[in-house]
Amino acid sequence: MLDHYKLKIDAAIAALDFPEQPADLYDPIRYILKLGGKRIRPMLVLLAADVFDDDGAERAIHAALAVELFHNFTLVHDDIMDEAPLRRGMQTVHQKWNQSVAILSGDKLMVRAYDELVKIDPKKLPVMLRVFNQVAKEVCEGQQWDMQYENERMVTEEEYLSMIRLKTAVLLGGALKMGAISADASEHDAQHLYAFGISLGIAFQLQDDMLDVFGEAEKVGKQNGGDILANKKTILLVLANQLGDEADREELGRLLRMDGLKDPGIAAEKISGVRALYDRLNVHDVAKKRMEEFVANAYRSLDHLQVDQKRLTALRRLAQSLLTRTN
Amino acid sequence: MLDHYKLKIDAAIAALDFPEQPADLYDPIRYILKLGGKRIRPMLVLLAADVFDDDGAERAIHAALAVELFHNFTLVHDDIMDEAPLRRGMQTVHQKWNQSVAILSGDKLMVRAYDELVKIDPKKLPVMLRVFNQVAKEVCEGQQWDMQYENERMVTEEEYLSMIRLKTAVLLGGALKMGAISADASEHDAQHLYAFGISLGIAFQLQDDMLDVFGEAEKVGKQNGGDILANKKTILLVLANQLGDEADREELGRLLRMDGLKDPGIAAEKISGVRALYDRLNVHDVAKKRMEEFVANAYRSLDHLQVDQKRLTALRRLAQSLLTRTN
Numbered sequence: 001m002l003d004h005y006k007l008k009i010d011a012a013i014a015a016l017d018f019p020e021q022p023a024d025l026y027d028p029i030r031y032i033l034k035l036g037g038k039r040i041r042p043m044l045v046l047l048a049a050d051v052f053d054d055d056g057a058e059r060a061i062h063a064a065l066a067v068e069l070f071h072n073f074t075l076v077h078d079d080i081m082d083e084a085p086l087r088r089g090m091q092t093v094h095q096k097w098n099q100s101v102a103i104l105s106g107d108k109l110m111v112r113a114y115d116e117l118v119k120i121d122p123k124k125l126p127v128m129l130r131v132f133n134q135v136a137k138e139v140c141e142g143q144q145w146d147m148q149y150e151n152e153r154m155v156t157e158e159e160y161l162s163m164i165r166l167k168t169a170v171l172l173g174g175a176l177k178m179g180a181i182s183a184d185a186s187e188h189d190a191q192h193l194y195a196f197g198i199s200l201g202i203a204f205q206l207q208d209d210m211l212d213v214f215g216e217a218e219k220v221g222k223q224n225g226g227d228i229l230a231n232k233k234t235i236l237l238v239l240a241n242q243l244g245d246e247a248d249r250e251e252l253g254r255l256l257r258m259d260g261l262k263d264p265g266i267a268a269e270k271i272s273g274v275r276a277l278y279d280r281l282n283v284h285d286v287a288k289k290r291m292e293e294f295v296a297n298a299y300r301s302l303d304h305l306q307v308d309q310k311r312l313t314a315l316r317r318l319a320q321s322l323l324t325r326t327n
Numbered sequence: 328m329l330d331h332y333k334l335k336i337d338a339a340i341a342a343l344d345f346p347e348q349p350a351d352l353y354d355p356i357r358y359i360l361k362l363g364g365k366r367i368r369p370m371l372v373l374l375a376a377d378v379f380d381d382d383g384a385e386r387a388i389h390a391a392l393a394v395e396l397f398h399n400f401t402l403v404h405d406d407i408m409d410e411a412p413l414r415r416g417m418q419t420v421h422q423k424w425n426q427s428v429a430i431l432s433g434d435k436l437m438v439r440a441y442d443e444l445v446k447i448d449p450k451k452l453p454v455m456l457r458v459f460n461q462v463a464k465e466v467c468e469g470q471q472w473d474m475q476y477e478n479e480r481m482v483t484e485e486e487y488l489s490m491i492r493l494k495t496a497v498l499l500g501g502a503l504k505m506g507a508i509s510a511d512a513s514e515h516d517a518q519h520l521y522a523f524g525i526s527l528g529i530a531f532q533l534q535d536d537m538l539d540v541f542g543e544a545e546k547v548g549k550q551n552g553g554d555i556l557a558n559k560k561t562i563l564l565v566l567a568n569q570l571g572d573e574a575d576r577e578e579l580g581r582l583l584r585m586d587g588l589k590d591p592g593i594a595a596e597k598i599s600g601v602r603a604l605y606d607r608l609n610v611h612d613v614a615k616k617r618m619e620e621f622v623a624n625a626y627r628s629l630d631h632l633q634v635d636q637k638r639l640t641a642l643r644r645l646a647q648s649l650l651t652r653t654n
Binding site (some may be wrong): 099104143 | 349351352404407408426427428430431433434435437438439441442444445449452453456457460463464467468470471472474475
């Protein structure tokens with residue numbers, strides 16, 4: 001059922017036509033788009049459209065491509081900012097080419113996203129563009145908060161949730177809303193689908209945070225504790241700081257100041273130390289409860305939709321597959 | 328006459344409202360927009376609109392802002408790629424903040440440009456967006472060619488002209504076309520205004536190349552010969568290579584291999600050597616002739632417009648002021 005949507009997206013992406021030249025502008029774009037991925041965001045566009053219209057997915061394909069192209073633009077630029085060497089096990093664009101190439105081909109990817117929007121029904125273009133721009137703006141803000149928080153010793157749970165909402169969740173919500181608009185859904189239904197995407201996106205990110213520390217490393221495809229080593233703000237860190245007493249916070253501060261990036265011995269000590277603190281404070285269970293609240297909120301949003309609930313089967317299935325992954 | 332348009336643009340830019348937070352996203356945007364500049368591109372939008380409609384400029388303000396915001400986005404990102412420390416005598420964004428901030432605030436500027444387009448008459452949005460995207464795409468391509476050519480020993484005159492057409496001229500042409508569309512000009516007139524902008528933009532860049540070597544340094548605001556030191560491909564270099572014989576080309580090659588970036592003595596020797604070659608081959612006069620051909624083409628495009636030629640006075644005046652500058 002979901003495969004059908006995935007195949008549709010993959011085919012549409014494969015059919016995107018880019019010029020051969022200049023090679024250093026278009027080769028990186030071909031490269032990042034071929035790296036694949038789960039294509040969750042464009043699938044959400046199509047699934048949302050099919051809720052309201054049997055031919056919805058057909059008509060929503062350009063909006064779906066716009067969302068996926070935009071997402072890939074953010075990947076290319078975020079990888080530069082995060083100095084990430086790898087993406088899906090392959091070299092990142094700035095690593096394989098260079099930084100200027102990554103900046104510019106990222107820019108071009110964003111322009112290409114807007115090119116897809118031009119192809120939608122002109123009557124829907126203004127509202128679609130408005131939703132898309134709002135999402136794009138918020139994603140930029142989220143990335144900026146994320147970078148800013150890296151330099152702060154600690155953030156509150158509220159700040160953290162607000163950050164991941166912008167950085168991750170609004171693109172999922174926006175994708176669903178664009179699908180809904182494309183299929184002439186009511187404002188009421190479009191809003192509830194958006195809310196579903198927001199809750200789903202936050203739950204997804206909280207799960208991601210938990211998998212980094214408690215996931216099965218071989219399935220996650222990377223060593224456990226990468227976030228801990230990078231002093232990344234995660235729901236686990238935020239909750240540990242919140243749940244611990246003065247002594248715990250001091251211990252946490254001491255662990256965070258350890259530089260495990262160059263020394264594997266220190267790295268192991270730092271990760272096991274933080275993990276022990278997480279275990280003692282029962283952080284995983286609290287984080288899981290938080291995640292489950294967002295999952296429940298997500299499904300509640302779906303219940304509000306004024307459509308035959310049978311039409312939501314595929315969407316529920318995608319949400320379920322996202323939230324029960326082990327990697 | 329032109330001041331009126333400049334003031335209008337400056338006021339509209341000053342009135343743009345950006346959130347306070349996150350500060351490292353929006354402060355750089357406020358900063359680059361306040362650096363000022365001649366605002367040529369948005370003025371072209373307004374001037375073009377006023378050719379066809381007495382209230383043209385009024386209605387075209389959002390298109391003009393979109394063009395200026397896009398232009399500033401390219402400045403921020405190009406400065407990173409060129410590792411430029413200064414822009415209009417002030418620190419560049421990546422220098423004043425850091426590179427990640429410059430990448431992200433540039434991205435946000437581009438999104439903000441599209442936000443202005445959303446505000447135009449919905450009936451005109453699809454065609455306007457198409458023109459804008461085409462320009463944005465070509466500007467990215469031009470920047471990529473420019474970077475690629477930096478690593479090539481020599482490019483042909485044709486390659487060079489094609490590069491500056493993309494990098495510089497299409498945004499001027501696109502600005503004029505967007506103004507024309509905004510004021511319901513005929514397709515015929517919009518095309519000729521676009522052609523005017525292309526010729527004007529190329530002439531402008533050729534002049535820029537000449538001013539770097541032959542301009543009055545104190546008026547240009549920088550030392551003569553910066554392009555020579557950077558081995559930048561310019562019309563002068565391309566013509567010298569084309570007009571010289573085998574021995575001249577060898578001499579030119581030897582001069583280009585001199586690294587004058589760190590040693591002021593070598594720098595002076597390199598600049599005076601290249602300049603002597605330019606003088607001997609009469610490169611300045613040939614370049615000036617090329618420029619004059621593009622200027623003539625530009626004015627010929629205006630002659631084709633099916634409007635009262637009196638309505639073109641302001642546009643001609645702007646072109647004239649651009650092409651007779653000494654800095």
